[in-house]
Amino acid sequence: MDGLAERAARWRWLTVASGEAAKEMATAEGLWQRLLAAGGKRDSRILALGGGSVGDLAGFVAGCFLRGVEYAQLPTTLLAQVDAAVGGKTAVNLPGAKNSVGLFHHPALVVADTGCLSTLPRRELRSGLAEVIKMAALLDTRLLGQVERRWDRLVAADPEALAPVVAAAVRAKATVVVADPTEAGERRLLNFGHTLGHAIETVSGYRRLRHGEAVAYGMLFALRLARARGLPARDADRLRAVIRRLDLPPLPKLARAGLLAAMARDKKTREAGLAWVLPESLGRGRIVSDVGAAELRRQLSAFLADPWA
Ligand SMILES: NC(=O)c1ccc[n+]([C@@H]2O[C@H](COP(=O)([O-])OP(=O)(O)OC[C@H]3O[C@@H](n4cnc5c(N)ncnc54)[C@H](O)[C@@H]3O)[C@@H](O)[C@H]2O)c1
Incomplete structure (x- = not known):
């Protein structure tokens, strides 16, 4: 983030609950509000740092925010590195219906560091x-x-x-x-x-x-x-x-x-x-x-x- 701070006009950490609990409509709505409050624009970018849950949520949030902003996947689990971060499937869950609301929105970049x-x-x-x-x-x-x-x-x-x-x-x-x-x-x-x-x-x-x-x-x-x-x-x-x-x-x-x-x-x-x-x-x-x-x-x-x- 220190490296990014030199290049970005401004940046914010937006954290969510760990694991599948993050993939909820209410969490997505909260993130949209926080993005707006932080001055998010059409050329803002979202970096999804975490496992497949974070990636699926962040991709969905990016795909809908201001009708779509770019995002990058920075997957930190093996499952996300080999599968979830690639292919552009994004989603949140409805009660009893996993991944039922989402869209195809491909990341602009995927960085998989196996050291993580x-x-x-x-x-x-x-x-x-x-x-x-x-x-x-x-x-x-x-x-x-x-x-x-x-x-x-x-x-x-x-x-x-x-x-x-x-x-x-x-x-x-x-x-x-x-x-x-x-x-x-x-x-x-x-x-x-x-x-x-x-x-x-x-x-x-x-x-x-x-x-x-x-x-x-x-x-x-x-x-x-x-x-x-x-x-x-x-x-x-x-x-x-x-x-x-x-x-x-x-x-x-x-x-x-x-x-x-x-x-x-x-x-x-x-x-x-x-x-x-x-x-x-x-x-x-x-x-x-x-x-x-x-x-x-x-x-x-x-x-x-x-x-x-
Ligand atoms: N979009 C797709 O094509 C696709 C494909 C497969 C799975 N998925 C989705 O991916 C999700 C599962 O992803 P997952 O298996 O990565 O699980 P996850 O994102 O729920 O993460 C599992 C746990 O590992 C923790 N964690 C993450 N990185 C860590 C690290 N480096 N060190 C220690 N702990 C770490 C997380 O906080 C969490 O508690 C599911 O919601 C599934 O639907 C999506």
Whole structure:
């Protein structure tokens, strides 16, 4: 901030509650008022320093303030560095409806400093690694190999081991986003593990599992559906083995009916029904909408009985 003070006409710290609690309409409104009171103009800029919660909120606030001002993402969690800070999705939550109000507003700049991650709780780091595995599985098998080989250094938050992994994950995500900025097609591949993952988060009230942990369980479930559609066993086994290394907390006790209802309500569900992102092989994914109700109920019961089977 000292460096910025030399270049900016004026600057202010605007702080918000830690974590998901920040992503509320009332917080956004408070920030707009504080921006106006501080003399914010069309050429003011917002710097989002924090995890994905801060990034999503700040991007939303920037996208609406005076019909849109520039912002930069300075992500401080691994999840935000590899995923949330890139791609221009911004949002706040409504009660019971996560990310339901927002807009696509791309940051002018993203600066990911892996040195920031040394203070991150290990559980948050592993949650970010789950998103790296998600992208590597469908978009970049070399990245998957890198994650497997450097695992011990990655979970120890070694900034030098993390830097090339963050760079590769961002490259993979950016390539998909550039080709499909509004998620009409290929960008949906980034939702691998999210169909069930989001439902798990909704049903367990966002308290029991971190986002990446829920996505990891979602990927495990997607692997079952994919195996039934021809994913080779060795590919499924390799992915399951790397997900196992995340050392996930146990899956909370969840009712099948609640998960099915949450999936039906999810904003990614189309009129045509539930869409699943499934690997065909490592490095290749496709969107599938032919999972029938009976198959889904059967597979979900088996998964809830033993997610790892
Ligand atoms: N926009 C997108 O494309 C996208 C993609 C994925 C996730 N998300 C969103 O991101 C959010 C989750 O982001 P997250 O996992 O970064 O969590 P988070 O932003 O809630 O941060 C988790 C915790 O880590 C703390 N923290 C942040 N940086 C730290 C550091 N360097 N050292 C110590 N503690 C630190 C925070 O204060 C918070 O308590 C969710 O709201 C999710 O919806 C958005």
